[in-house]
Amino acid sequence: MAEAPVKIEPKTLPIGYELQCYTIKSVLGQGGFGITYLAQDNTLEREVAIKEFMPRDIAGRGNDYTVQTINKELHEKLIWGMERFIREARTLSKFNHDNIVRVYSVFEANNTAYMVMSYEHGISFHEKLLRDGRPGEQELMHLLLGLIDGLEVLHEARFIHRDIKPGNIFIREDGTAILLDFGSARQAIGEETMTLTKVVTPGYAPFEQYYGRSDMQGPWTDIYSLGATIYKAITGEPPMDSTFRNRYTGEEAINEIWNELDKHSKEYSTFFLRAIEHALRSNHKERPQSVQEWRTMLEDPSVSTQTQWRLAAGSFNKKLSISESKTKKQNLYLAIAVAISLIFAVFVYIYVTYF
Known part of the structure; x- marks a missing residue:
């Protein structure tokens, strides 16, 4: 029999x-x-950001x-979750890119784990949108292409962010955008503890993130979330949550997004x-299917990208299938009408001849 939960008052380190x-x-x-x-790194005499693993649904902090x-x-x-948090930190520490937060180290203490990162001066994109309002296309393109890089x-490196959103x-103060707060460990923990709805962010998470295991996700998952972030910057609101949009047919779901974007x-x-709608x-x-493909769409409007060709082909095949289906139905109706006419003619002939 499970023990009754012990309520531990959540608190931060002083x-x-x-x-x-x-x-x-x-x-x-x-x-x-x-x-x-x-925090202050007393050895290297610099400020750092330290993230403490603290899953509030299953843990809290004691008096010590x-x-x-x-x-x-x-x-x-x-x-199990702490091991994945540490694994994520070790993976991120291998990246040294201007648009990815720098991870210096990871260590265990206080029965949990801590990820030490670079401390950046600036504001979140969420705060910037609140302060400055809608960015222009050139500013959004600069931000977007940097994040795509x-x-x-x-x-x-076969690593997916899984939680891209304005926050x-x-x-940075120089205008460079960087990705923070990766969600791979959270996604794994959510799948293990059956709390996926608390892990994903409505409006920014694609449908496969709600109901698909991690191995069903890929670059296209991050592309959706980054697209939703730019959609928010343009329209002022995140797109309709993917769980609701998935109830629509293909064209309805596309139009729901495009009609809002087209207003701008x-x-x-x-x-x-x-490119954002795609x-x-x-x-x-x-x-x-890749950020390289999406970058091509964004940078050169004259190029017929793989995506555009694939979508056009898909749309053509869909229309062709619908057309063939209609033709088959029409032929069936014609055959039925001919059969009914023949049967009626036979009955008329019999009636006239014998009655």
């Missing part, structure tokens, strides 16, 4: 707390799976600042808006 060679200075942010601190599960049955899940490096994109055609070029297709096979 200012001044010594964590190995780091001193906690303030709390930068909190989420369902972690707490991020601003150690992380404890709310009951014993969840301890293995905490260890970062994603290309990640995807080549997880940081704009005086401010943004049609080919740019079309990224938001409900069916992942209809999206650009």
Whole structure:
């Protein structure tokens, strides 16, 4: 029999707390799976950001600042999640790209794990949209192409971000955009603990992220989320959640997105808006399959990209299939009408001849 959950008051590490060679200075942010601190690296004498693994649904902090599960049955899940958090940190530490947050190290303490990252000066893209309003196309293209460069490096290493949204994109003081707060470990934990709806962000997560296992996701998953982020910047609202959009037929789902984007055609070029719409297709096979393919669509409107050809072919085949289906139905109706006419003629002949 499972133990009754022990309520542990969630709390952050206090200012001044010594964590190995780091001193906690303030709390930068909190989420369902972690707490991020601003800290001083006393060895290298620089400021860093430290993310603490803290899945609030299954754990909290005790009076001695150690992380404890709310009951014993969840301890293995905490260890399992912590291992994936550490694995994610080790993977990210291998990347040294201007558009990806730099991970310096990862270590275990207080029954949990900590990821040490570069501390960047600037604001999140979410905050920037609130402060400055709708960006122009040139500004969005600059931001988008930089993030695509970062994603290309990640995807080549078979790593997917899985949680791109305005709050997880940081704009440095020089205008460079960087990807923060990767969601791969959270996605794995969500699948294990059956809390996927708390892991994904409505409006920014594609359909396959709600109901597909991690191995069903790929570059097209990040492309959808980044497309949704740009959609938000253009329209002021995120797109309709993919779980609702998936109820529509293909053309209805496309039009639902395109009709909103088209309202801003005086401010943004049609080919740019079309590239964003392609990224938001409900069916992942209809999206650009790589960031290289999507970059081509964004950079050169004169190029008939693989995506455009694939979609055109798909649309043609769909229409051809519908046309063939209609023809078959028409031929069937004609055959039935002819048969009925013949039967009627036979009855008339018999009636006239014998009656």
